[in-house]
Amino acid sequence: xxxxxxxxxxxxxxxxxxxxxxxxxxxxxxxxxxxxxxxxxxxxxxxxxxxxxxxxxxxxxxxxxxxxxxxxxxxxxxxxxxxxxxxxxxxxxxxxxxxxxxxxxxxxxxxxxxxxxxxxxxxxxxxxxxxxxxxxxxxxxxxxxxxxxxxxxxxxxxxxxxxxxxxxxxxxxxxxxxxxxxxxxxxxxxxxxxxxxxxxxxxxxxxxxxxxxxxxxxxxxxxxxxxxxxxxxxxxxxxxxxxxxxxxxxxxxxxxxxxxxxxxxxxxxxxxxxxxxxxxxxxxxxxxxxxxxxxxxxxxxxxxxxxxxxxxxxxxxxxxxxxxxxxxxxxxxxxxxxxxxxxxxxxxxxxxxxxxxxxxxxxxxxxxxxxxxxxxxxxxxxxxxxxxxxxxxxxxxxxxxxxxxxxxxxxxxxxxxxxxxxxxxxx
Numbered sequence: 551x552x553x554x555x556x557x558x559x560x561x562x563x564x565x566x567x568x569x570x571x572x573x574x575x576x577x578x579x580x581x582x583x584x585x586x587x588x589x590x591x592x593x594x595x596x597x598x599x600x601x602x603x604x605x606x607x608x609x610x611x612x613x614x615x616x617x618x619x620x621x622x623x624x625x626x627x628x629x630x631x632x633x634x635x636x637x638x639x640x641x642x643x644x645x646x647x648x649x650x651x652x653x654x655x656x657x658x659x660x661x662x663x664x665x666x667x668x669x670x671x672x673x674x675x676x677x678x679x680x681x682x683x684x685x686x687x688x689x690x691x692x693x694x695x696x697x698x699x700x701x702x703x704x705x706x707x708x709x710x711x712x713x714x715x716x717x718x719x720x721x722x723x724x725x726x727x728x729x730x731x732x733x734x735x736x737x738x739x740x741x742x743x744x745x746x747x748x749x750x751x752x753x754x755x756x757x758x759x760x761x762x763x764x765x766x767x768x769x770x771x772x773x774x775x776x777x778x779x780x781x782x783x784x785x786x787x788x789x790x791x792x793x794x795x796x797x798x799x800x801x802x803x804x805x806x807x808x809x810x811x812x813x814x815x816x817x818x819x820x821x822x823x824x825x826x827x828x829x830x831x832x833x834x835x836x837x838x839x840x841x842x843x844x845x846x847x848x849x850x851x852x853x854x855x856x857x858x859x860x861x862x863x864x865x866x867x868x869x870x871x872x873x874x875x876x877x878x879x880x881x882x883x884x885x886x887x888x889x890x891x892x893x894x895x896x897x898x899x900x901x902x903x904x905x906x907x908x909x910x911x912x913x914x915x916x917x918x919x920x921x922x923x924x925x926x927x928x929x930x931x932x933x934x935x936x937x938x939x940x941x942x943x944x945x946x947x948x949x950x951x952x953x954x955x956x957x958x959x960x961x962x963x964x965x966x967x968x969x970x971x972x973x974x975x976x977x
Contacts, residue, residue: 581728581976582610582632582704586768590954591809591841591863599766599809601702601726602632610634612706616641616715620695630700635730636707641693641715646738649688654681654739663742665788670744679741686739686755693735693756694718697725705729708973713777717759719767726768731972732758733777734818737794742787751790757797761805763833773814773971774798780817795819797853802826806837812844814971819851819875825858828884828911834859835885841952842867844962846970847879856881856910857888863950864890866957868966869906873898878908880929882915887946889916894962896923903927904936916946921959 585600586593593599602609609631611622616639623633659678661667668674693715697703699722705711711731719725735756744750758774761767776795785792798815801808801824815821825838838860847854848870855862857880869879876898880890895906903922906929907915917929934941957965969975 582634582702584976586726586809587954589952591811591843591952592807592839593766593768593809593841594952594954595807595839597724597766599724599726599768599807600630600700601724601768602630602700603702605630605632605702612636613639615639616643616712619712623695623697623701628699631698631702633701633703635703635705635710635712637709638711638713638731639715640713642689642713642736642738646689649685649692649738651681651684651688654678654685659742660787663744665744665750668744670748670750673745674742682739682741686737686741689738690755696720697727698722700724702726702728703730705731705972711773711972712758715758716756718762719760719764720762721764723765725764725766726770727759727772728768728770729772729972729976731773731775732798733775734758734779734795734798736779737796740792740794749790750788752787752793754793754796757800759799761799761801761808763804765806767805767808769799769808769810769813771812771970771972771974771976773816773973774818774821775814775816776818781819793819797821797823800824800826801838801840803830804833804837806839808840810840810842810845812966812970812974814846814848815850815854816846816848817850821847821850821853822855823853824855824860824862825883825886828858831859831885838862841950843953843955844966844970846870846966851875852877852879852908853881854879856883856908857886858883859885861887861946861948862889863953864888865892865950865953866959866962866966867893868963869893869895871895871897871901871906873900876901876905879906880915881908881910882913882942883910884913885911886913886915887948888913889946889948889950890920890929891916892919892956892959892962894921894959895927896963902932902936903929904932907933907942909937909940909942912943914943914946916944919959921962924960
């Protein structure tokens with residue numbers, strides 16, 4: 551707020567109640583009514599992204615429970631709406647037992663599909679798998695919530711967030727999500743797939759947020775985290791991690807015109823996926839245009855992001871790379887056109903800069919003006935030198951122009967580490 555000193559005459563007028571032009575302090579804009587600025591990434595293209603900025607008073611909802619949140623989003627009509635989240639909403643407060651289908655028994659599941667009994671050559675089936683699937687369907691219904699068009703969801707203050715819920719931004723236009731701590735849903739009923747890899751794997755569902763076939767979406771100043779249940783706290787069965795997390799944010803299935811800015815993605819494995827299938831060209835080709843800027847990726851294993859199709863602009867992000875379990879940061883996939891410029895990477899000791907890029911499929915990539923541990927590094931050159939059998943091609947073939955603010959990479963760690971995430975100033 552700008553402070554202004556009232557002159558003597560104006561002060562006297564206020565005391566005496568004299569009518570005339572009001573002398574007031576400068577109003578503080580309501581962040582719930584902020585639209586995405588012009589030129590700020592792909593979501594500003596075309597009609598831009600306003601969310602619920604123009605909502606009538608009757609379409610502004612303040613919620614403090616998961617049930618109230620669902621009701622606010624389910625209120626009929628496509629007119630602009632604002633949903634203000636107060637405190638932490640818990641989608642799974644009742645615990646996993648509340649979703650279990652009658653007769654489901656995890657110990658019986660483990661006994662039935664033990665590889666020593668079942669083997670590795672066929673997918674699981676039978677009564678316990680059917681009951682697991684029914685239990686999973688109960689959880690899915692409870693934790694997924696659809697976000698309608700022309701909506702702004704915004705946390706109030708520094709403690710707002712959602713635990714265990716999954717925002718489904720599906721097939722709609724014009725959505726804003728800001729200032730929330732989104733604790734990854736914990737899948738209560740992962741499926742064992744003995745055919746996944748040489749030794750099988752546990753596969754889970756539920757991302758904190760999914761943008762599926764939606765357009766003009768702005769994800770800003772949120773914190774994505776595993777919270778109280780990091781992978782290190784999860785058990786292992788059959789010699790494999792009982793994985794209860796999926797992604798933090800996915801942009802898939804023809805989604806387009808998305809800006810992801812000033813978020814924190816922390817302590818997660820498969821973090822952010824843009825395009826979920828090499829075979830989805832019919833829906834994804836020419837779409838999946840996403841801007842990622844001023845985000846902090848801290849101690850994430852992979853997919854920061856992994857890209858298929860689409861023109862993706864990743865600039866001014868800070869990647870703090872762990873020393874253990876790290877796979878890669880930027881995944882170059884099917885028909886992708888990734889531009890990664892003016893980012894800063896802080897690598898743990900023993901992690902080579904060549905591992906920052908990962909080739910999944912042959913596609914061009916542009917990498918310019920990036921810093922690694924404070925020094926300029928040609929990410930493409932060091933990757934190709936370290937992995938000559940997985941060499942990537944230069945030049946993504948396009949030049950981003952929708953960049954409202956571009957900082958020199960030297961300034962990125964200080965800016966992003968102190969200003970990204972929920973509970974920070976919504977500039």
